[in-house]
Amino acid sequence: MNTSKLSRREFLSYAGIAGSGLLLGCSSLTSSKSPLPKFIEPVDNDPQRLNIFVAIKPDNTVEIVSHRVEMGQGSKTGIPQIIADELEADWNQVNVIQGLGDKRYGNQNTDGSTSIRKFYDKLREIGASARTMLEQAAADYWKVPVEQVYAKNNRVINKNTDKSVTFGDLAELASKQALPDVKTLRYKSPKDFNYIGKPVPVVDLHDMVTGNTTFGIDVDLPNMLVASIERCPVIHGQVKSFDASAALKVPGVVDVIQMPATPETVLFFPLAGVAVLATNTWAAMQGRKALSIEWDLGENQSYDSDEAFKAMHKTLEKSPEVVGKKGDISKGFNAAKKVIEAEYKVPYLAHAPMEPPMATAWFHDDICEIWACVQNPQAVMEHAEKMTKLPKETFKVQPTLLGGGFGRKSKTDFTNEAIFLADKTKKPVKVVWSREDDIQLGYFHAGAVQTMKAGLDDKGKITTWHQKTAYPSIGSTFNHQANSPAGFELGLGFADLAYDFDNVLMEKGQAKAPVRIGWMRSVCNIQQSFALNSFLDEAAHEANITTENMILNSLGENRNVNHEQVYGFKFNNYGEKLKRHPYSTERYKNVLTALTAKTPINEKLPKGQGWGIAVHRSFVSYVSVATKVEVKDGHLTIKEVHCAIDCGLGVNPDRIKSQMEGAMLFGLSLALMGKIDIKSGKVVQSNFHDYPVVRMNQAPEIVVHLVNETENAPGGVGEPGVPPVAPSIANAIFAATGKRYRELPLNQYLSV
Amino acid sequence: MIKLNVNNEMHEVDAPDDMPILWVLRDLLNRKGTKFGCGIGQCGACTVHVNGQPVRSCITPVGIAKNAKIATIEGVDPKGEHPIQIAWKDNNVPQCGYCQSGQIMSALTLLENNTNPSDEDINNHMSGNICRCGTYPRIKKAIKDAAVAMANNAGDK
Numbered sequence: 001m002n003t004s005k006l007s008r009r010e011f012l013s014y015a016g017i018a019g020s021g022l023l024l025g026c027s028s029l030t031s032s033k034s035p036l037p038k039f040i041e042p043v044d045n046d047p048q049r050l051n052i053f054v055a056i057k058p059d060n061t062v063e064i065v066s067h068r069v070e071m072g073q074g075s076k077t078g079i080p081q082i083i084a085d086e087l088e089a090d091w092n093q094v095n096v097i098q099g100l101g102d103k104r105y106g107n108q109n110t111d112g113s114t115s116i117r118k119f120y121d122k123l124r125e126i127g128a129s130a131r132t133m134l135e136q137a138a139a140d141y142w143k144v145p146v147e148q149v150y151a152k153n154n155r156v157i158n159k160n161t162d163k164s165v166t167f168g169d170l171a172e173l174a175s176k177q178a179l180p181d182v183k184t185l186r187y188k189s190p191k192d193f194n195y196i197g198k199p200v201p202v203v204d205l206h207d208m209v210t211g212n213t214t215f216g217i218d219v220d221l222p223n224m225l226v227a228s229i230e231r232c233p234v235i236h237g238q239v240k241s242f243d244a245s246a247a248l249k250v251p252g253v254v255d256v257i258q259m260p261a262t263p264e265t266v267l268f269f270p271l272a273g274v275a276v277l278a279t280n281t282w283a284a285m286q287g288r289k290a291l292s293i294e295w296d297l298g299e300n301q302s303y304d305s306d307e308a309f310k311a312m313h314k315t316l317e318k319s320p321e322v323v324g325k326k327g328d329i330s331k332g333f334n335a336a337k338k339v340i341e342a343e344y345k346v347p348y349l350a351h352a353p354m355e356p357p358m359a360t361a362w363f364h365d366d367i368c369e370i371w372a373c374v375q376n377p378q379a380v381m382e383h384a385e386k387m388t389k390l391p392k393e394t395f396k397v398q399p400t401l402l403g404g405g406f407g408r409k410s411k412t413d414f415t416n417e418a419i420f421l422a423d424k425t426k427k428p429v430k431v432v433w434s435r436e437d438d439i440q441l442g443y444f445h446a447g448a449v450q451t452m453k454a455g456l457d458d459k460g461k462i463t464t465w466h467q468k469t470a471y472p473s474i475g476s477t478f479n480h481q482a483n484s485p486a487g488f489e490l491g492l493g494f495a496d497l498a499y500d501f502d503n504v505l506m507e508k509g510q511a512k513a514p515v516r517i518g519w520m521r522s523v524c525n526i527q528q529s530f531a532l533n534s535f536l537d538e539a540a541h542e543a544n545i546t547t548e549n550m551i552l553n554s555l556g557e558n559r560n561v562n563h564e565q566v567y568g569f570k571f572n573n574y575g576e577k578l579k580r581h582p583y584s585t586e587r588y589k590n591v592l593t594a595l596t597a598k599t600p601i602n603e604k605l606p607k608g609q610g611w612g613i614a615v616h617r618s619f620v621s622y623v624s625v626a627t628k629v630e631v632k633d634g635h636l637t638i639k640e641v642h643c644a645i646d647c648g649l650g651v652n653p654d655r656i657k658s659q660m661e662g663a664m665l666f667g668l669s670l671a672l673m674g675k676i677d678i679k680s681g682k683v684v685q686s687n688f689h690d691y692p693v694v695r696m697n698q699a700p701e702i703v704v705h706l707v708n709e710t711e712n713a714p715g716g717v718g719e720p721g722v723p724p725v726a727p728s729i730a731n732a733i734f735a736a737t738g739k740r741y742r743e744l745p746l747n748q749y750l751s752v
Numbered sequence: 753m754i755k756l757n758v759n760n761e762m763h764e765v766d767a768p769d770d771m772p773i774l775w776v777l778r779d780l781l782n783r784k785g786t787k788f789g790c791g792i793g794q795c796g797a798c799t800v801h802v803n804g805q806p807v808r809s810c811i812t813p814v815g816i817a818k819n820a821k822i823a824t825i826e827g828v829d830p831k832g833e834h835p836i837q838i839a840w841k842d843n844n845v846p847q848c849g850y851c852q853s854g855q856i857m858s859a860l861t862l863l864e865n866n867t868n869p870s871d872e873d874i875n876n877h878m879s880g881n882i883c884r885c886g887t888y889p890r891i892k893k894a895i896k897d898a899a900v901a902m903a904n905n906a907g908d909k
Contacts, residue, residue: 072846202844211784279778354850669884687791696888
């Protein structure tokens with residue numbers, strides 16, 4: 001293959017555009033140099049920029065922006081994989097740049113398992129568009145029709161002559177091309193994919209094993225102060241008075257500042273408290289210990305989570321509200337041969353990412369720069385505007401790597417704290433959350449009660465189904481008057497029922513939020529899948545059939561369920577159109593049978609051992625889990641966890657596997673040990689000694705199967721693994737011991 | 753002033769004796785590879801070696817390290833070519849990556865004393881290091897791979 005090397009000068013004279021400064025394909029921002037070397041401004045005036053995601057450098061390297069953040073799920077690699085594939089870039093030439101908060105990227109809220117499923121088509125379009133510009137530039141240069149050239153491996157090749165030219169040489173000219181009409185773009189055939197569907201290692205791997213990463217806590221600026229904040233332990237409590245004199249005597253402490261009062265609707269405003277600012281983290285923490293604060297704890301100091309669970313039980317008995325219905329459950333229960341009932345409880349939970357929330361803010365030159373481990377950089381801007389009344393464009397948000405997120409870091413209260421203190425001090429301020437702050441003062445997964453009742457006919461088939469649920473709503477964080485589960489929460493594994501029963505009634509009850517309520521990996525699917533899958537197992541035992549058969553029989557005919565038509569429930573389908581992501585009972589069945597075909601769930605086991613299964617659709621993906629346990633002398637051992645996921649087209653199979661491994665262990669942590677208690681309005685647990693998460697000695701062998709990897713549009717990956725885990729364990733314990741545990745965590749019954 | 757040997761480089765820091773090594777490394781010496789996770793020695797994210805022993809640097813006062821050698825993740829091999837780093841990369845171990853400095857520093861001390869660790873040996877040694885992302889199965893595999901590579905390297909010499 002011949003290669004012609006074009007100098008920059010040749011290109012400029014050829015194109016007749018030297019010095020014109022004309023930019024097409026992206027709007028330009030004034031670029032400013034970051035004081036931190038790892039934070040490159042990706043939206044700048046590069047002459048070689050093809051669109052807001054892609055720039056080609058003269059040295060033939062390709063800069064691709066990942067507009068979503070990286071917290072372990074792998075999308076900082078998956079997003080560029082998709083673009084690079086359509087672009088025909090050489091992965092070895094690709095540099096991935098973390099995108100700043102910028103609405104032109106579209107939604108950057110990295111949660112809801114959306115990074116691939118919501119952007120797959122768009123990212124291919126962006127890659128194809130940039131590739132087309134490069135091809136057109138080469139065609140112009142060779143004066144041949146564009147059909148006679150094609151891009152491959154960071155070059156464009158002339159079909160007639162076999163000559164080629166590098167992307168780097170073409171970049172300048174390509175950037176002057178008009179943006180191609182989207183309708184005219186050609187896309188690669190899946191059989192020609194170079195990177196989509198391949199287990200590309202994550203782009204930060206080398207830095208992660210050499211200690212060269214930059215997380216939120218690692219941000220450092222000249223003259224920066226570190227803040228540690230003592231926040232009111234009870235929500236809506238306020239600072240009555242405080243004495244800072246001892247804190248100010250701690251060497252390194254330079255300032256003590258009262259935080260603003262918490263508004264009635266908490267949103268992402270800071271919590272009331274007192275901040276100690278020092279020249280280093282240790283001094284700030286020591287100074288904080290020396291503070292003397294008198295609190296007005298307010299009315300929430302009477303809150304007790306044990307009492308609240310009783311209240312939720314009562315509200316479901318006395319005053320439930322209909323969410324969806326089909327047929328007539330009274331008639332159904334009257335005609336039933338057997339009626340079974342059960343009540344399930346899942347406690348409050350905390351996210352506990354390994355890196356607690358961390359944020360640095362700095363006002364200078366009429367802007368405020370923010371470096372932080374945030375899941376949603378645009379929310380940082382929006383909520384900073386709400387707090388400061390400054391236009392949101394004032395805030396330039398540079399997401400760091402996140403040391404885990406799990407939903408906690410979608411809430412931007414901690415960046416608002418840093419912004420507030422940076423404004424007060426006129427210096428760069430890094431707010432450092434301790435582990436205790438993280439466990440006690442986050443946005444909690446809400447504790448929930450769910451009651452289930454089923455009528456079975458003489459053949460053991462479920463004909464009638466009555467389910468009720470109550471928990472404080474995430475809506476309460478955005479409107480303090482919200483006091484019952486919202487539609488989007490009920491559509492997370494409760495009212496989006498897969499099963500085909502003749503008579504169904506679904507109801508909800510009220511519950512008041514005693515703490516800030518947030519979303520945690522898989523959200524309400526956690527409790528709603530636990531109740532659903534546990535109860536199906538109970539029904540199977542009652543009917544004396546296998547749980548697999550009970551599930552398959554109950555799913556009924558292969559069909560796409562429309563919950564609005566069947567139950568009158570407006571299911572939002574995780575923000576996806578049913579046409580693109582139907583609710584398919586066939587895929588539901590397939591993901592279960594694919595797993596059970598490969599897992600010995602019906603093997604003969606010694607006494608005290610058992611298998612349990614569960615299957616669930618969430619984030620438009622389907623996951624089944626089979627768990628083998630042993631219960632011996634009051635001790636529970638999780639021996640093996642097998643799972644299968646049908647997430648439609650997979651971009652990076654190794655990251656799908658790793659997310660499933662992680663989801664199994666996240667599910668295991670909450671099933672075995674996860675519990676936040678609230679007494680006198682305060683969170684009782686404080687660190688890993690009393691809010692334990694799974695350690696290596698508790699981690700079983702995990703087997704992951706990927707099912708139907710190419711047939712459907714991409715679904716979610718980060719969250720869907722979690723919901724089936726807890727019920728699979730409870731079901732396995734029943735199989736092993738005959739004991740049914742309906743309340744999490746399981747360490748209240750067995751040592752783990 | 754306290755004199756400290758970090759990764760075989762001498763430093764002088766102005767720190768009180770009771771400041772944990774973690775914050776001396778991170779805030780005074782700008783060695784950010786060692787991470788903060790819990791502050792009470794429960795999670796292992798801050799693991800470093802002091803005279804070859806694994807310690808939780810978040811609860812270890814710098815005063816005790818005055819005449820000692822401190823080793824951190826930055827000192828393992830900046831090129832990432834130590835067998836343990838290669839094994840970590842080959843197995844695509846990290847998810848978020850935050851705990852991995854501590855995991856690697858803990859695993860190194862296991863492999864120094866045990867050239868062929870069993871699952872139980874690994875569990876016993878590594879259960880002080882939490883990974884919330886759930887990379888344990890891959891850490892276990894990487895430790896075994898590293899053990900083999902280190903044994904082979906030793907055999908070559």
